[in-house]
Amino acid sequence: MNYIGEHLLPGQIGHFFAVLSLVASLLATISFFKASQLELQNEKAVWQKLGRIAFAFVTISVLALFGTLYYIISNHLFEYKYAYTHSDRSLQVEYLLSCFWEGQEGSFMLWSFWNCFLGWILIAKAKKWEAGTMTVMSFIQFAIATMLIGIYFFDVKVGSSPFVLLRNEMDAPIFSRPDYLNFIKDGTGLNTLLQNYWMVIHPPILFLGFASTIVPFAFAFAGLMKNEHDWTKQALPWASFSAAILGTGIMMGAAWAYESLSFGGYWAWDPVENASLVPWLTLVAGLHTNLVYKSSGYSLRPTYFFYIISFTLILYSTFLTRSGILGDTSVHAFTDLGMNTQLLLFVLVFFLPAMLLYAIRYKSIPSINKEESTYSREFWMFIGSLVLFLSAAVIIVKTSTPVWNKLFGTNIAPPEDVEFAHNQIQIFVAILIGLLTAATQYLKYKDTPTKVFYKKIAVPTLVALVVSLLISFLGNIDYYKKGPGFLGAIHVAIFCAVYAIVANTAYIWLGVKGKIKAAGASVAHIGFGMVLLAILISSSKKTVLSWNTTGVSPLQVDPKAKNNPAGDPAENLTLFKGVATDMGRFMVTYTMDTTNPRDRKRYFEIDFKSKKGDDHFKLYPDVIKNNKGMEGFAANPAAKHYWHKDIFVYITSFQENKNADTVQFNDIPVKVKDTIFYSNGFMVLNSVAVNPAEQKSLYEPDETAVFLDMTVITKEGKRYSATPGVALKGNDLRSITDTVLSQSLIVKFNKVIDQKEGKLEIGIKETGSITDLLTLKVYEFPMINMLWLGILVMVVGFVLSIIQRVKLKSKSAATF
Amino acid sequence: MKTTHIIILVFIAAAIAVLVQYSGDLSTYETIASAKEREGKFVNLIAKIDKQQPIEYDAIKNPNYLSFTAVDTLGNTIKVIYHDAKPTDMEKSERVVLKGAVKEGVFNCTSILLKCPSKYKDDPKAMQQLQTSN
Numbered sequence: 008m009n010y011i012g013e014h015l016l017p018g019q020i021g022h023f024f025a026v027l028s029l030v031a032s033l034l035a036t037i038s039f040f041k042a043s044q045l046e047l048q049n050e051k052a053v054w055q056k057l058g059r060i061a062f063a064f065v066t067i068s069v070l071a072l073f074g075t076l077y078y079i080i081s082n083h084l085f086e087y088k089y090a091y092t093h094s095d096r097s098l099q100v101e102y103l104l105s106c107f108w109e110g111q112e113g114s115f116m117l118w119s120f121w122n123c124f125l126g127w128i129l130i131a132k133a134k135k136w137e138a139g140t141m142t143v144m145s146f147i148q149f150a151i152a153t154m155l156i157g158i159y160f161f162d163v164k165v166g167s168s169p170f171v172l173l174r175n176e177m178d179a180p181i182f183s184r185p186d187y188l189n190f191i192k193d194g195t196g197l198n199t200l201l202q203n204y205w206m207v208i209h210p211p212i213l214f215l216g217f218a219s220t221i222v223p224f225a226f227a228f229a230g231l232m233k234n235e236h237d238w239t240k241q242a243l244p245w246a247s248f249s250a251a252i253l254g255t256g257i258m259m260g261a262a263w264a265y266e267s268l269s270f271g272g273y274w275a276w277d278p279v280e281n282a283s284l285v286p287w288l289t290l291v292a293g294l295h296t297n298l299v300y301k302s303s304g305y306s307l308r309p310t311y312f313f314y315i316i317s318f319t320l321i322l323y324s325t326f327l328t329r330s331g332i333l334g335d336t337s338v339h340a341f342t343d344l345g346m347n348t349q350l351l352l353f354v355l356v357f358f359l360p361a362m363l364l365y366a367i368r369y370k371s372i373p374s375i376n377k378e379e380s381t382y383s384r385e386f387w388m389f390i391g392s393l394v395l396f397l398s399a400a401v402i403i404v405k406t407s408t409p410v411w412n413k414l415f416g417t418n419i420a421p422p423e424d425v426e427f428a429h430n431q432i433q434i435f436v437a438i439l440i441g442l443l444t445a446a447t448q449y450l451k452y453k454d455t456p457t458k459v460f461y462k463k464i465a466v467p468t469l470v471a472l473v474v475s476l477l478i479s480f481l482g483n484i485d486y487y488k489k490g491p492g493f494l495g496a497i498h499v500a501i502f503c504a505v506y507a508i509v510a511n512t513a514y515i516w517l518g519v520k521g522k523i524k525a526a527g528a529s530v531a532h533i534g535f536g537m538v539l540l541a542i543l544i545s546s547s548k549k550t551v552l553s554w555n556t557t558g559v560s561p562l563q564v565d566p567k568a569k570n571n572p573a574g575d576p577a578e579n580l581t582l583f584k585g586v587a588t589d590m591g592r593f594m595v596t597y598t599m600d601t602t603n604p605r606d607r608k609r610y611f612e613i614d615f616k617s618k619k620g621d622d623h624f625k626l627y628p629d630v631i632k633n634n635k636g637m638e639g640f641a642a643n644p645a646a647k648h649y650w651h652k653d654i655f656v657y658i659t660s661f662q663e664n665k666n667a668d669t670v671q672f673n674d675i676p677v678k679v680k681d682t683i684f685y686s687n688g689f690m691v692l693n694s695v696a697v698n699p700a701e702q703k704s705l706y707e708p709d710e711t712a713v714f715l716d717m718t719v720i721t722k723e724g725k726r727y728s729a730t731p732g733v734a735l736k737g738n739d740l741r742s743i744t745d746t747v748l749s750q751s752l753i754v755k756f757n758k759v760i761d762q763k764e765g766k767l768e769i770g771i772k773e774t775g776s777i778t779d780l781l782t783l784k785v786y787e788f789p790m791i792n793m794l795w796l797g798i799l800v801m802v803v804g805f806v807l808s809i810i811q812r813v814k815l816k817s818k819s820a821a822t823f
Numbered sequence: 824m825k826t827t828h829i830i831i832l833v834f835i836a837a838a839i840a841v842l843v844q845y846s847g848d849l850s851t852y853e854t855i856a857s858a859k860e861r862e863g864k865f866v867n868l869i870a871k872i873d874k875q876q877p878i879e880y881d882a883i884k885n886p887n888y889l890s891f892t893a894v895d896t897l898g899n900t901i902k903v904i905y906h907d908a909k910p911t912d913m914e915k916s917e918r919v920v921l922k923g924a925v926k927e928g929v930f931n932c933t934s935i936l937l938k939c940p941s942k943y944k945d946d947p948k949a950m951q952q953l954q955t956s957n
Contacts, residue, residue: 334938378825390830397838404842408849420867422848423922423933432841579886579908640911659908660882751883782886782908 010174012188013086021075021170028068028119029152035061035145043138043232055138059130062141065148066123072116072155073107076169080106085191088176089113089169095196097607105201108210111329112155112169117211119151121218129222136238139229140222147221150353154346167346199631199641202606205263213260213283216253217321220286223249223293224318224361227311231364234371236307239297242314244812246294251805253287258798267643271655271786272549273794274542276429278333281406282324288399290317292392302452303385308372309392315361316396320403322354332409336421382457384450391443398436402429427489430546434496437539441503444532445471445510448518463517464510471509475502478544486547497547504543507536527808534801541794552591552654553580553785579659582613584779593617597781598625607631608643611658611781615647628657628783652789661781672753672770676760686773687750688721690729695767699730705743706734712743715756715769719747731756731769850922855899858925868921868930870895872913880909893921893930901925905932912937 038058045051076089081103085091093106093113107113126144133140157168173191174182181187200206226242260280261273274280293313296306327333330347379386405428408419422428449455449464478484479498486494511532519525554577582588582597596614603610608629616623624647630640644657675683683690693716698706706712714732721727731754732743744755755770853866872878876892889905891913903921916937923932 379827381826386827389827393831393834397834401838401841401845405845418851419846420850420852422845422850423865428845428848432845577887577906579882581882581886642911659886660880660911662882780882782882784908 008183008185010086010188011186013172014082014084017075017079017084018087018170018172021072021079022168024068024071024075025152025155025157025168025170028065028072029149029156031061031064031068032145032148032152034058035065036142036149039138039142039145043142043229051138058138058141058145062123062126062130062145062148065145066127069116069119069123069148073120076107076113076116077103079170083194085194086172086174086188087169088171088173091173091191091194093194093197095194097193098197098202099606101204101207102197102202105206105210106197108206108214109197109201110169112167114210114214115151115154116169117214118218119148119155121215122148122151122221124215125218125222129225133241136226136229136241139232140225142232143221143225143228147357150356154349154353164345165349200267202631203263203267203643205259205266209256209259209263212252213256216249216256216287217283217325219245219249219252220290220318220321222246223290223297223314224357227314228361228364231311231361231368234368236373239300239307239310240816243294243297243301244809244816246290246297246314247805247809247812250287250290250294251802251809253283253290254805255798255802257283257287258795262795265644265655265791266646271644271657271784273791276426278336278406278409279324279328281402282320282327285399285403285406286317286320286324288395288402289313289320292395292399293317295388295392295395299385299388303379303383304373304375305379305385306389306392308369308374309389311365311372313392313396315358315365319354319358319361320399322357323403326350326354327406327410332413334409336409380454382450382455382460384447384452384455387443387447387450391440391447394436394439394443398433401432405429431489431493431496434493434500437500437543438496438503441500441507441536441539444535445503445506448511448514448529448532467510467513468506470513471502471506474509475505478505482544482548484544484547497543501540501543504536504540507539508533511536524807525811527804527806527811529804530807531801531804534797534799534804537793537797537800539797541790541792541797544790545788545794548789550787551578551784552593552787553578553656553783554591578784579782580785581780581782587616590785592619593622595785597779600779609640611661613645613656613783615654626654626656630658630661646788648792650792652787653791655786655788656783659782659784661779663779672755672772674757674768674770676766676768678765678767683769683771685750685752685771688719688723690717690719690754692717692767692769695765702730702732702743705732707736710734710736710741713756713759714743715767717754719750719752721750729754733758854897855893855895855901855930856897858930859901859928862925865922865924868893868895868923870901870919870921872916872919873900874914876900878909878913882908893919901930902928903930903932905935910935910937 035058038054038061042051042054042058045054078084079087079090080094081100083090083094083096089110089112090106093109094103098106108117122144126141126148129140129144130137152166154166155168156166157171158165174187181190184190222245223242226238226245230236230238257280260283264275265273290313293310296310296313299306300310330350332347379389405421408421411417412419445467446464449460475498478501484494484497484501486497511529514529515521515523515526518529523530580588580590580595582595584597584599587594587596594616596616598612598614600609600611602608608631610627610629613626613628614623615626626645626647628645629643631643632640642658644655646656647654677683677692679692679694681692683692696714696716698712699714699716702712702714712732712734714730717729717731719727719729727747727750729745729747729752731745733756734741734743740758742755742757744753746753751773753772755772757768757770760766760768850865850867853861853868855868855870858866858868870893873892873894878889878891880889886908887906889907889909891903892900893903894900903923913935918938920936920938921930921932922934922936923930925931
């Protein structure tokens with residue numbers, strides 16, 4: 008059949024380049040491998056050149072793949088499944104790239120792109136290690152290319168192509184029509200949660216971090232192949248780079264979660280988050296043992312191990328997030344594309360050869376038999392690396408419960424409080440690492456005279472102790488929820504984090520004499536200490552401001568009380584449009600909402616006014632209507648930033664009153680002390696007051712006002728007051744109604760029937776829904792800004808040390 | 824034996840101890856019948872929302888009270904109470920993973936993970952996912 012209106016050329020181009028990249032990367036792998044095995048310079052050069060040419064073809068193919076897919080998405084060619092499932096016409100230009108990483112294929116392409124980028128730097132800089140490292144780089148390109156090929160070999164589907172046509176993938180009667188495209192007007196759109204600026208930059212950085220972990224691995228692998236170990240110097244700046252970028256990528260994800268996801272925080276120990284944190288920990292461990300080896304000759308064997316395991320864990324995280332295995336435990340993983348076997352092979356094809364080679368070479372990897380001195384830097388750096396590694400091991404074993412279920416047929420699920428299960432262990436890791444980060448730099452390699460060490464570290468220790476005690480005593484850190492033991496651990500950890508900051512700051516002067524350029528490590532450690540401290544304070548002092556203490560709840564107990572049946576999360580507060588509601592130290596009002604047609608978001612204006620009158624601001628959380636056939640909406644939080652805290656708010660639900668108000672007032676004659684019934688209870692008229700002071704704001708000075716003081720008592724026994732009134736000016740009578748919102752009740756004072764008998768008439772109206780309303784959650788996060796600042800400082804530290812290493816290397820190049 | 828080796832062994836022992844302790848905290852996936860048997864115990868319940876029964880949520884009365892009926896593949900039903908706002912898109916979900924415990928015949932739920940039909944996007948909170956064949 009000839010289909011009308013299809014654009015088949017881009018797809019064909021895409022397929023062509025997918026195949027080309029597969030073939031070229033295989034060629035590059037073989038050529039570089041040959042080159043790495045040869046010793047004769049002439050022959051080696053020929054194969055190396057061939058490898059470079061093949062890698063150039065890989066690069067061109069990957070760029071072409073990117074360009075083609077971008078063309079398909081940006082031109083809305085919905086005959087392609089990728090465009091149909093991941094984009095739509097209404098999408099803003101800046102989010103077109105986000106469509107790439109919504110799907111597995113696009114994110115593999117991104118990974119592949121960064122590998123090309125890293126590959127060319129290695130070709131330019133790696134010199135003697137080019138052939139060896141590029142063998143690995145080309146091989147991963149081959150492995151990724153198989154993920155994008157989408158071809159059947161003997162009924163086994165290999166990879167998943169982003170260039171498949173919708174009509175070939177879907178079974179629907181519409182595809183039997185040649186003009187089917189006329190009916191596919193729009194795609195199903197990009198997931199609303201990805202329509203966020205963090206999602207434009209977070210995935211590229213994260214994938215650069217993922218991709219870059221292969222470089223230390225490639226050096227290690229090349230070293231094992233040749234059984235030569237002088238790659239360690241070259242690998243150092245790469246490991247720092249990788250740690251900096253991966254760390255930034257992970258924390259950008261945390262920032263995205265904080266700013267656009269409504270789980271109310273930046274870290275939830277979600278499997279997907281853990282899977283990317285774990286390789287970072289082992290990589291940092293490897294970076295430190297690598298430094299140890301460079302300066303003391305110890306710890307080369309662990310360095311090999313850590314670099315191999317870091318990259319393997321990246322591959323494992325790919326397996327976890329893409330195989331669909333996390334379906335029941337994670338809120339954000341890709342769905343299964345039916346490539347699980349291939350994804351598993353992707354992990355094993357790197358891990359098994361590397362570990363096998365490591366085992367074979369283990370005995371011949373140089374190591375020093377003499378024991379390190381306990382007053383040496385290398386000893387404690389090694390211990391620190393070990394702590395990081397074991398922390399990573401514990402996290403990943405816990406995260407892998409779905410994998411254990413698959414492997415052993417068990418039926419285990421994460422514990423009740425997943426976050427605490429992690430926190431109660433990792434707090435001790437934080438304590439150990441904080442201490443080591445603080446003190447280890449004061450030790451010299453090989454051996455340190457004890458007196459010198461204690462003399463130098465005495466002042467920073469004292470300062471840190473004072474500062475952390477001040478924080479402990481004045482900071483009101485009273486996280487009793489998990490018992491006194493955990494609270495104690497928090498306080499100890501706070502000391503350790505402060506210690507890390509203070510000791511490393513002092514070291515810039517005491518150790519490297521104020522030369523900032525040489526202080527990369529100290530700066531990175533300061534940043535790390537700040538991150539630790541910020542995490543400790545912001546998590547233990549995070550408070551819920553929207554504790555539901557309004558009269559709305561039928562539960563008559565204090566929501567903060569321990570045995571409150573409403574349980575812990577009584578965190579939603581209902582706001583009625585235009586009505587100021589009591590929320591702790593604030594009065595909050597939902598004043599208005601607007602819809603922005605450009606980003607299709609509905610913004611709510613929430614007015615916060617502190618009761619003391621010293622603070623007044625407005626926040627604009629928004630919701631975006633879900634796409635892809637889903638109803639409902641996705642909420643984006645908003646936050647008021649202070650230097651020392653954030654006030655963080657997001658909408659949990661909202662209701663619009665669409666029905667016109669057709670209900671009539673029911674007029675009833677009453678006297679003082681009379682009881683009037685309504686559908687959900689009754690009300691009593693207590694007294695009548697003329698020009699009462701309490702209602703002064705409701706009438707003008709030249710008006711005469713009469714107000715009724717009434718009490719509404721509901722069936723559940725709740726009491727509300729209602730004060731309807733009238734204001735009289737000359738012959739003009741103005742009615743001032745009062746509303747009991749939670750009862751959907753409007754009360755009106757109509758007139759005085761008989762003044763002598765005190766007979767009055769009131770009107771009562773009960774409506775279904777009185778006004779627009781929303782429910783929200785409000786949190787206070789102290790010290791959150793120190794977290795972001797700490798990351799920044801850490802990255803600056805990494806950059807400084809990379810610059811320093813690269814400089815040192817070019818200086819020593821003559822001798823090396 | 825070197826000091827380092829001793830420390831390595833001690834740390835590894837600590838890590839194993841931690842994991843053993845963790846295995847005691849682990850919960851299980853249950854059906855409604857087995858969750859009822861293990862009353863009071865924290866479990867993960869895999870079920871569906873019974874759409875014949877009303878989903879009760881009224882932000883005016885109480886924004887922290889949601890109740891609905893869950894039905895599992897064996898056809899058993901149980902009333903579920905959740906003290907939080909109603910998750911958006913609940914009605915459309917194909918499957919739910921409920922965490923909580925049975926108490927007096929009612930499932931007190933502390934967290935709801937919705938699984939929407941793959942025809943649409945998998946999960947409203949999902950970071951990145953992909954459609955399987957439509």
